[in-house]
Amino acid sequence: MPRSIWKGAISFGLVTIPVKLYSATEEKDISFRQVHPEDGGRIKYKRVCEKCDREIPYAEIAKGYETADGRMAILEKTDFDNLPLSTTKAVEVVQFVEESEVDPTYFAKTYFLEADGPGVKPYVLLRDALVATGRSALVKVALRSRESLALLRVKDNQLLMHTMIWPDEIRDGAFAAPPADVTVSDAEVTMARTFIDALSGEFEPELYKDSYREALEEVVEAKLAGTAPAEETAPAPQDADVVDLVAALRASVEAAKKRREEKGDGSKKSKAG
The missing domain is CATH 2.40.290.10 (Ku70; Chain: A; Domain 2)
Incomplete structure (x- = not known):
């Protein structure tokens, strides 16, 4: 517990x-240490006072607030408590x-x-x-x-x-909004809605996993075993300037339907097994 x-x-x-x-x-990211690549030695940092040039134990360090004119207010645990x-x-x-x-x-x-x-x-x-x-x-x-x-x-x-x-x-995000004069056609909106409908469903978080972390764990295991990590071919980059949005969305809808059919077949097989 x-x-x-x-x-x-x-x-x-x-x-x-x-x-x-x-x-x-809880974070489940892979944690790394900073090391010297030549010998694998860990890189360590020391807490050194800039005035007396002495290393200060963590227990003796206080929090200080510096004003714009350089004055320092030192606060201790009792001040916060x-x-x-x-x-x-x-x-x-x-x-x-x-x-x-x-x-x-x-x-x-x-x-x-x-x-x-x-x-x-x-x-x-x-x-x-x-x-x-x-x-x-x-x-x-x-x-x-x-x-x-x-x-x-x-x-x-x-x-x-x-x-x-x-x-x-919270920052003002107005700078990130698209220009007001950019519009889309009814046909493009209709096809976009069709794509949304094709991928709509109940939220089931257990269906998703951290693929990046799994891939990184495989690389670490390969390094420890002294073998070459498996390579995966990255998809070809798409042209950012899509001229025909309707055609692109139509292809996306077909791909989404195919994935759903394959997912449905897979779940039926696993239940049958």
Whole structure:
């Protein structure tokens, strides 16, 4: 069982719900070390003070905030622990909203919330009330030395918390929008919709896998075994300037239908086996 990363309480009006917080996700990327290629030796870094030129142990390093005029405010662990914020030990409900109203761009990280001790019954009360009203709870919470907005929602009979970034942390993406004078024809939209229909279905995340990580693992295994990694022929690059969008989409629809038929046959064979 994973270890909780935070303990506190949800403030649901005058009801207090003691909870533990667990990270809901884990990175499964392949990690590499920086090494000297000639002998495989690891590259190490030292924490050296630029003034006294001494190596400083991690336990003796503090956080410093430098102002524009060069002044330095040095903060220690007690400064962060004693912040005058109610959200350092509590998840404060500030509003109830429709989940669809919150743009996914705001979501940062997902956590599981577990009721702690006597918090089980009020936890169930909040969960069932959110389900009954079709709402999610917008909250404020302080995690890892910063306060965040977050969204509490119900999934699989438990509460999840999605931390969110602040509105002023979202960049203006207007520069990336296509020019307003670029238009497409009705025939092109119709064919695009046909392609979307051909690939539409229920979201089944278990059907997808990290092919890049698998390929990289094969390269690592080949290196360890002293053999040459398998080569795969990359598809020929497509001309970026597609003149006939309808023809290209029609071919895409046919390819999508073929993949679906092959997938259907494969699933039938596996069930039959």
